[in-house]
Amino acid sequence: MHYVQNTDTDRDAMLATIGADSVDELMAVIPPDCRFEGDLDIGPALTEDELYRHLKSLAARNISADDKPSFLGAGAYRHFCPALVDNLVSRTEYWTAYTPYQPEASQGTLTTIYEWQTMMTRLTGSDVSNASLYDGATAVVEAVMMALRTKRKSDTVLVSKGVHPDARGCLQTYMRSLGVTLIEVDLDGGRTDPAALTAAVPEGANVAAIAIQSPNVYGIVEDVKSCCDAIHAADALSVVSADPVSLSVLEAPGNLGADMICGEATGMGNGPWFGGPGVGYLCGRMDHVRQMPARIAGETVDGEGRRAIVLTFQTREQHIRRTKATSNICTSQQLMALRATIWMTLLGKDGFAELGEVNLSRAHYAADAIAALSGYELAFPDQPFFNEFTIRTPIPAADVNRRLKDDHGILGGFDGSRLDPADTHTLILAVTDMNTKSEIDALVSALETIR
Amino acid sequence: MTSTDSHVGQDDHNVAVARTAFARADYPGAADAEHQGPVTIFDISVPGRRAVRPPPLQVPAVDANSVLPAGSVRKERADLPEVGELDAMRHYTRLSTLNFSIANAFYPLGSCTMKYNPLINERVAGIEGQANLHPMQPDDECQGMLELCWRTQQVLIEISGLDDVSIHPAAGAHGELTALMCMRAALDDRGDQHKMVILIPDSAHGTNPASCTMAGFSTRELKSNKSGRVDMDDLATKIGDGKDIAGLMITNPSTLGLFEPNIKVICEKIHEAGGFVYMDGANMNAIVGKARPGDFGVDVMHYNLHKTFSQPHGGGGPGAGPIAVRETLAPYLPVPKIERRDAKDGENGNDDGHWFDTIWSSPKSIGRTRGFMTNAGVMVRSYTYIRANGSDGLKAVAENAVINANYLRARLRDVFRVWIDEPCMHEFVATAKGLPNDIKATDIAKRLIDYGIHPPTIYFPLIVPEALMIEPTETESKETLDHFVEVMKALRAEIDSDPQTVKTAPHTRSIGRPDEVAAVKNPRVTA
Numbered sequence: 002m003h004y005v006q007n008t009d010t011d012r013d014a015m016l017a018t019i020g021a022d023s024v025d026e027l028m029a030v031i032p033p034d035c036r037f038e039g040d041l042d043i044g045p046a047l048t049e050d051e052l053y054r055h056l057k058s059l060a061a062r063n064i065s066a067d068d069k070p071s072f073l074g075a076g077a078y079r080h081f082c083p084a085l086v087d088n089l090v091s092r093t094e095y096w097t098a099y100t101p102y103q104p105e106a107s108q109g110t111l112t113t114i115y116e117w118q119t120m121m122t123r124l125t126g127s128d129v130s131n132a133s134l135y136d137g138a139t140a141v142v143e144a145v146m147m148a149l150r151t152k153r154k155s156d157t158v159l160v161s162k163g164v165h166p167d168a169r170g171c172l173q174t175y176m177r178s179l180g181v182t183l184i185e186v187d188l189d190g191g192r193t194d195p196a197a198l199t200a201a202v203p204e205g206a207n208v209a210a211i212a213i214q215s216p217n218v219y220g221i222v223e224d225v226k227s228c229c230d231a232i233h234a235a236d237a238l239s240v241v242s243a244d245p246v247s248l249s250v251l252e253a254p255g256n257l258g259a260d261m262i263c264g265e266a267t268g269m270g271n272g273p274w275f276g277g278p279g280v281g282y283l284c285g286r287m288d289h290v291r292q293m294p295a296r297i298a299g300e301t302v303d304g305e306g307r308r309a310i311v312l313t314f315q316t317r318e319q320h321i322r323r324t325k326a327t328s329n330i331c332t333s334q335q336l337m338a339l340r341a342t343i344w345m346t347l348l349g350k351d352g353f354a355e356l357g358e359v360n361l362s363r364a365h366y367a368a369d370a371i372a373a374l375s376g377y378e379l380a381f382p383d384q385p386f387f388n389e390f391t392i393r394t395p396i397p398a399a400d401v402n403r404r405l406k407d408d409h410g411i412l413g414g415f416d417g418s419r420l421d422p423a424d425t426h427t428l429i430l431a432v433t434d435m436n437t438k439s440e441i442d443a444l445v446s447a448l449e450t451i452r
Numbered sequence: 453m454t455s456t457d458s459h460v461g462q463d464d465h466n467v468a469v470a471r472t473a474f475a476r477a478d479y480p481g482a483a484d485a486e487h488q489g490p491v492t493i494f495d496i497s498v499p500g501r502r503a504v505r506p507p508p509l510q511v512p513a514v515d516a517n518s519v520l521p522a523g524s525v526r527k528e529r530a531d532l533p534e535v536g537e538l539d540a541m542r543h544y545t546r547l548s549t550l551n552f553s554i555a556n557a558f559y560p561l562g563s564c565t566m567k568y569n570p571l572i573n574e575r576v577a578g579i580e581g582q583a584n585l586h587p588m589q590p591d592d593e594c595q596g597m598l599e600l601c602w603r604t605q606q607v608l609i610e611i612s613g614l615d616d617v618s619i620h621p622a623a624g625a626h627g628e629l630t631a632l633m634c635m636r637a638a639l640d641d642r643g644d645q646h647k648m649v650i651l652i653p654d655s656a657h658g659t660n661p662a663s664c665t666m667a668g669f670s671t672r673e674l675k676s677n678k679s680g681r682v683d684m685d686d687l688a689t690k691i692g693d694g695k696d697i698a699g700l701m702i703t704n705p706s707t708l709g710l711f712e713p714n715i716k717v718i719c720e721k722i723h724e725a726g727g728f729v730y731m732d733g734a735n736m737n738a739i740v741g742k743a744r745p746g747d748f749g750v751d752v753m754h755y756n757l758h759k760t761f762s763q764p765h766g767g768g769g770p771g772a773g774p775i776a777v778r779e780t781l782a783p784y785l786p787v788p789k790i791e792r793r794d795a796k797d798g799e800n801g802n803d804d805g806h807w808f809d810t811i812w813s814s815p816k817s818i819g820r821t822r823g824f825m826t827n828a829g830v831m832v833r834s835y836t837y838i839r840a841n842g843s844d845g846l847k848a849v850a851e852n853a854v855i856n857a858n859y860l861r862a863r864l865r866d867v868f869r870v871w872i873d874e875p876c877m878h879e880f881v882a883t884a885k886g887l888p889n890d891i892k893a894t895d896i897a898k899r900l901i902d903y904g905i906h907p908p909t910i911y912f913p914l915i916v917p918e919a920l921m922i923e924p925t926e927t928e929s930k931e932t933l934d935h936f937v938e939v940m941k942a943l944r945a946e947i948d949s950d951p952q953t954v955k956t957a958p959h960t961r962s963i964g965r966p967d968e969v970a971a972v973k974n975p976r977v978t979a
C-alpha cells in the first residue's frame with residue numbers, strides 16, 4: 002500500500018510531457034554505481050487493517066499507566082487533560098501545516114505561539130519565551146548556551162546535582178563539544194546549598210551560568226531566591242529549570258532572580274509518551290532576547306494597521322546567521338506546545354491554581370501516610386515539596402517496586418539508585434492529580450505489607 | 453482537488469468583497485466589528501469565566517503556606533485566560549482556519565516534503581499502552597515499545613545501507629549535531645584532534661553550518677559549479693593536504709534537487725583525507741529504495757522522519773532526525789540504546805522468542821543528547837508508514853516524487869526560469885530574477901496565497917537569487933499539478949498586466965503583508 006495517486010495513464014502522460022521514455026530514464030540521474038537494485042528487507046507491505054493489528058499487538062506488550070496506577074515522575078509527569086485538547090489539536094490545519102514562514106498563511110499557528118509565549122512568561126515571571134525546544138533536557142542546555150553567548154569570554158558552567166540526570170548528561174555532552182568546563186555541585190541533604198554553589202566556582206574561572214532545578218530531582222522545592230542571589234554574587238547568570246505545572250503553586254522563578262527559566266512542559270496536555278515527543282520551553286529577559294535560541298513570535302501590524310503575528314528576531318537563526326546562529330534548531334515541537342497552550346486555556350487562571358492545590362494536597366496526603374508506616378520514612382523530612390517526594394524504604398527500592406507491581410498491580414516510583422548507586426533504599430514518588438485518593442490508599446496499604 | 457480557493461481572474465472589487473467576507477467569517481468574536489487582525493485568547497478572556505474543572509481534591513486541602521517557605525509560594529494566580537469551553541473551542545477552531553495546511557491546500561514547500569500524512573498513523577498512535585508509558589519504567593514493562601523502536605531502527609538501517617542507527621535526535625538539525633559529535637569523538641579517539649574543519653557546499657541548509665559551530669568545528673565553504681554541483685577543483689583546493697579535514701557535510705540530492713553525480717569520488721577524496729562524509733538526508737524522499745547512502749560512500753546521515761516518512765509537521769514539529777552510521781562511528785552513538793537478544797527462561801519474549809534490553813552506557817558513547825530516549829510518538833507513525841509501503845511502495849514514493857517534480861519543471865520552464873534546467877529529482881529551483889516590474893520571489897509567494905496555494909520555499913538555497921524552491925511530493929495528483937501550472941501562468945500574466953496587485957498581495961487573507969521591521973524595532977513578544 003502506498004499513497005501515490007498517479008495512475009499508469011497519468012504517468013505516461015507526464016513522462017511524455019517531460020520528454021522521457023520511462024521512469025528509469027529519469028532515475029538515471031543516479032549514477033549506475035550508486036543505485037540500489039535490490040528489494041529492501043523491511044517486511045511485506047501491510048494494509049491498514051494489518052498495520053492496526055500489528056501495532057496493537059506491540060502496544061499490548063507494554064504495561065502503562067493506562068492499565069495500572071503509577072507513581073513515576075522523574076521528569077515526566079501525568080496530569081489531567083481535557084477532551085477538548087484532543088479535539089482541537091486534531092484539526093488538520095494545525096497538524097499538517099509546517100513552520101509558519103508565511104505569516105499571511107499561518108496566522109493560526111502564529112497566534113497560538115504568541116499565546117503560548119504569553120502564558121509561559123506569565124507562569125515563569127519573565128519577559129520573553131521562545132516558541133519551543135526539543136525537550137526539557139535540551140532546554141537546560143540551550144539556556145546555558147544562551148548564557149555563554151551573553152557572557153562573552155566565559156569558560157565555565159556549574160550545575161547542581163538537583164538537576165535531572167538527563168539534563169546533566171546533555172550538559173556534559175554539549176559542554177565537552179564547546180570546550181567549556183562543567184562542574185557538578187553536590188547536594189546537601191537533598192537540596193542545593195546556595196553557599197556551595199559559590200564555593201564550587203574555581204579560582205579565576207569566568208562562569209557563564211549556574212543551573213539549578215526546582216522542584217529538584219528529589220522533588221524538593223529549592224530556595225530559588227538564595228540560589229539566584231549566590232549565582233549573581235559569583236557574577237554568573239542563573240538558569241532555573243522548573244516543571245511549569247509546579248508554578249501553579251510555586252513562585253515564578255523570574256520573581257526570585259532567575260535569568261533563564263526552562264524545562265519540560267509535556268505534563269501540560271501531553272502524555273509521557275515513553276519520553277517523547279515532549280516540549281521544552283525557555284523564557285528569559287528582554288535584554289537577552291538576541292541570544293535566545295529558536296523561533297519567537299511577535300506582534301506587528303500589516304499595511305492597513307491590523308494586528309499581525311510574525312516570526313521575529315529571525316537574524317538570530319540558522320537560516321540567516323548560519324555558523325553564528327544562536328542555535329541550530331529548526332523544526333521543534335510546535336504541536337506539543339499547542340496542546341499545552343490549549344490545556345492552559347481550558348484550565349484557565351483558577352483551574353490551573355486548583356490543579357496545583359490538588360497536586361500539593363494529594364502528594365502531602367500520601368507522604369504523611371507513608372511516613373507513618375513502620376519501616377518507612379521521608380528521606381528529607383524537613384524539605385518542602387510540591388507533587389514528588391523521596392522516601393527511605395526498609396528493603397531495597399528495586400524490590401519494593403517489584404513487589405508493588407507483582408503483588409499489588411501498582412507501578413511504583415523512581416529508584417534512587419539510578420541517581421546514586423549507593424542509594425539503594427530510596428524511592429522517589431510522584432503523586433499528581435492523576436493519582437486518586439483510592440490509588441494512594443492502595444499504595445499505602447501495599448507498602449505496609451512490603452518490608 | 454486541493455485547489456479550494458482559486459481566485460483566478462478576480463477583479464479588485466471581488467478581492468475586496470472576498471476580504472471582507474473572510475474577515476467577518478473569521479472574526480465574529482472580535483470586540484470590534486471592523487476586522488483588526490487575529491484575536492488572541494486574552495482578548496476574549498472574562499474575569500471569573502471558566503472552562504473545565506480539574507480533578508477534585510478528594511483529600512484534605514493543604515495550604516501551600518503551611519508546607520512551603522513563604523518566599524516559595526506564588527502570591528498571585530498566574531494570569532491565564534478565563535474563557536468558557538465553547539468560546540475556547542470556537543477560538544482555536546477559528547484560528548485553525550487561518551492556516552494553510554496539507555489538508556486544505558497544495559503545499560509545494562521545497563526541502564520540506566509536505567506529503568500526505570496518512571490517518572492510519574494517527575489511529576495507531578492512539579492505541580492504548582503508548583501515550584501513558586513512562587520512559588523510566590523497567591524494560592519488562594516496555595517490551596512492545598522497545599520492540600517498535602528497535603524495528604524502526606532496523607528498517608532505517610536497511611534503507612540507509614549503513615550499519616547502525618540512533619533514534620535519539622528530535623529533528624534533522626539535532627541529528628546533524630549528534631552525528632558531528634560522534635565524528636569528533638571518533639577523530640579524537642584515533643588521535644586526530646587537529647582535524648577541525650568541515651567542508652560544506654554553499655548550497656547547504658543553514659542548520660549544517662550552525663550544527664558545526666555547536667559541535668566545536670569550523671567550516672570551510674565549497675563552491676558550487678555552474679550546474680549546481682560540487683566544483684571538483686574547488687573541492688581539491690579546499691581539502692588541500694587534508695591535514696585539518698574532519699569531514700564533509702553534503703546534501704544529496706542537493707538543495708537544488710540534483711543528485712550529485714560525483715558523490716562516490718567525493719566520498720573517496722574525503723576518506724583519503726581521513727575525514728567522514730555526512731549526508732544531510734532531508735531529501736531522501738527522492739532516492740528511498742533506489743539508492744542507499746551507505747552504498748555510495750556516506751559514513752553517516754540523518755533522516756527527517758517528518759519529511760520522508762510522513763510524520764506530520766505539526767506547525768513546526770514534532771519531528772525526528774534519526775542518524776544512520778557506518779560501523780566506524782557506531783561505538784560513539786548516544787546512549788541509551790536498544791538491543792535485541794533471545795529471551796531467557798522466565799522472560800515473556802515476543803512471538804519470535806526475542807527480548808529487548810535498554811543499554812544505558814557504552815564505553816565510547818558521546819553520552820546523552822536529549823532527555824529519555826526518543827520521540828517515540830514519531831517512531832510509531834514513521835514505522836507504520838514504512839510498513840504500509842514496503843519495499844515496492846517506497847520505490848514508488850521516490851519514482852513518483854521524481855516524476856511529479858520533473859513534470860512541473862517541464863511545464864513551468866516556459867513560465868518562470870528554472871535555475872538549472874536539467875532532469876531533477878524530487879524538487880527544482882526556479883528564480884524570480886529578471887522578471888519585469890521589479891517582481892521578487894516574495895511577491896510571487898504572497899500572490900500564490902491568494903490563489904489558495906501555499907508558496908514554495910523562497911530565498912533558499914542561497915546560491916540561487918530570488919529562489920523559488922518547488923517540491924510537489926509523490927502524493928499530489930496530476931490534476932493538482934496542472935492546476936498549479938495554470939495558476940503560475942495566470943500569475944505570470946499578472947506580473948505584466950497588473951504588477952501592483954502582485955506586489956501588494958495577498959489580498960484575500962485576514963491580514964496583508966506584516967511589517968516585520970517594526971516587529972523587531974518595537975518588539976511585542978507577549979500579548
Ligand SMILES: Cc1ncc(COP(=O)(O)O)c(C=O)c1O
Nearest residue numbers: 331332563623624625657659734
Ligand atoms: C536540507 C535541510 N537540512 C536540514 C534541515 C533541518 O531539519 P529539521 O528542521 O528537522 O531540524 C532541513 C529542514 O528544514 C532541510 O531542508
